[in-house]
Amino acid sequence: MGLEPQQQVDLTAANSLALPCRAAQLARCSTLSELRSARHYAVQQRLPLTLLGGATNTLCPPAIDGLVVKIEAPAGDSFSVVEEHSSTVVIEVAAGVSWAQLVTDTVATGLAGLENLALIPGTVGAAPVQNIGAYGVELAERLVELSFYHWQRDSVTTMSAADCQFGYRDSIFKQSLAGRGAIVALRLRLWREPAAHYRSDYPPLAAALAGSELSAAAIAAAVTAIRQSKLPDPAQLPNAGSFFKNPLLPSSQFNALLAAYPVLPHYPAGRPGWHKLPAAWLIEQCGLKGWQRGALATHHRQPLVIVNRGGASLAELLAFADDIRAAVAAKFAVDLEIEPQPCRAAALGGIGDAV
Ligand SMILES: Cc1cc2nc3c(=O)[nH]c(=O)nc-3n(C[C@H](O)[C@H](O)[C@H](O)COP(=O)(O)OP(=O)(O)OC[C@H]3O[C@@H](n4cnc5c(N)ncnc54)[C@H](O)[C@@H]3O)c2cc1C
Incomplete structure (x- = not known):
């Protein structure tokens, strides 16, 4: 059966920044064959196609023309074990599964490795895009390989972790493969x-866990408690x-900079000759912790988080962020580089086009 997208869908409540946003057409896809149908429809109707997961890291504009493809979880278990070894397993997870649910389910099954990444919102499929990371672990360290559906070639390729060119909140999917596939x-x-x-x-995790016996469940619980105490829901x-x-x-x-600010906090950047600075400290030093303008504010506990207290538009948000960048x-x-991604139309090509 052909694709029957919903028309004129309000996505304001469906993006985590609650930016007013309307999609001309929306298709919810949880399988490869549904993604193929969505691609086919967009090519035939000559529509731009925009890909979204949970929209927790996306800057949504007031209107998205064409077809928005939202990747959602298929029915059934969140993961399956595809390889078993003496002390390790390899699991396979569909892109639309909730990342936070996956962490909960793996920990509950007695599998360790994802516990530091507890409570990160969004979908599994978006996790490699910015190489999600928290509390000392990045997705890159756990990924064996992934399946990538290339819009223009209409085919799926397997990519190893090395192929993904992971960096700090970065990957090939934000670079040369941005907008090229799912x-x-x-x-x-x-x-x-x-x-x-x-x-x-x-450090904050070590302090929370001091004296307790380590387990994936204990770490996930500590990470969850720390996140809930400092990050707004x-x-x-x-x-x-x-x-x-x-x-x-x-x-x-x-x-x-260190000579000018001897108390400057800093961390290893993971590559020789480079240093990572906490953007939150820089923003706070500019007097912008808890800063408010209109509906927008930097959070009073974590100034790296910009909150929308109701009704702010994308233009207002970008102007607010620009003023923070200018002050720093x-x-x-x-x-300072903005982390959430703009909505971007995919490069589809024509049906049957080879690249
Ligand atoms: C409260 C809060 C806390 C957060 N904490 C962290 C944190 O600790 N660490 C961290 O790294 N991030 C964090 N994030 C950011 C966010 O959770 C991650 O970036 C997450 O991976 C985004 O998933 P999503 O499904 O919502 O992606 P979306 O916002 O839907 O998409 C993000 C980008 O990925 C693309 N994309 C989505 N799905 C796919 C796919 N299947 N294939 C190819 N491209 C795709 C989209 O086109 C878009 O460009 C946090 C966000 C919030 C709101």
């Missing part, structure tokens, strides 16, 4: 408990999590 499934390597590889050295106070990436500076720039650039000569 991630349809991930395969992740996890450990059977008790695991030898718990990661609990991230988008259902109550719309936001997209961190609005800016933590800037990475080369040693020359970092050393000059003026005081520290550091450029």
Whole structure:
């Protein structure tokens, strides 16, 4: 049966920043064959196609022309075990599954590896796009491979973790493959408990876990409690999590800044000669923690999070963010990069086109 998209769908409540947004047409897809139908429909009708997961890291404009494809969870279990080894397993997960649900389900099944990434909103398929990370772990460390449906070629390829060119909140899906296709499934390597590889050295996590016996469940519970104590719940106070990436500076720039601000907090950047700074500290030093204008504010506990207290538009949000960037650039000569992604029309090509 052909695709029958919904017409004129209000997505304001469906994006975590609650930006007013209307999709001309919307198709909800949970399988590869549904994605293929959506692509076919968009090509035949000559419509732009925009891909969304949970829209928790997206800057939605007032109107999205053409067809919005929203990837949703298929019915059934959140994951299946596809390989078993003595101490590890490889699981396969469909793109539309909720990431937070996957973490809950793997931990409840006695599998370790995802517990540090508890409570991150959004879908499994979007997780590799910005290489989600929290509390000392990044998705890149757990990914074995993923399946990528290329819009223009109308075919699925398998990509290894190395193929994904992961970096800090970055991957090939934000670079040369941006708008080129949809991630349809991930395969992740996890450990059977008790695991030898718990990661609990991230300072706030280490403090929360001091004295307790380590397990995936204990770590997930500690991460969940820390996150709930400092991050606003988008259902109550719309936001997209961190609005800016933590800037990475080369040693020359970092050393000059450290000389001027000896208390400057900093972390290893994961590559020699580079240092990571907490953007939240830079924003706070500019006097912008809890700063409000109209419906927008930086959160009073975590200034890296911009909250929409009701009715702000994308234009107002970008102007607010620009003023924060300008203040940080003026005081520290550091450029803050916006983390959430703009809505982008996919590169579809014609039916049967080869690339
Ligand atoms: C309260 C809060 C806390 C957060 N905390 C963290 C955190 O700790 N660490 C962290 O890394 N992030 C965090 N985030 C950001 C967000 O949760 C992640 O970026 C998440 O992976 C986004 O998933 P999504 O399904 O909502 O993606 P969307 O917002 O729907 O999409 C994001 C981008 O990915 C693309 N995309 C979506 N699905 C696919 C797919 N299947 N294939 C290819 N491209 C796709 C979209 O086109 C878009 O460009 C947080 C967000 C919120 C609101």
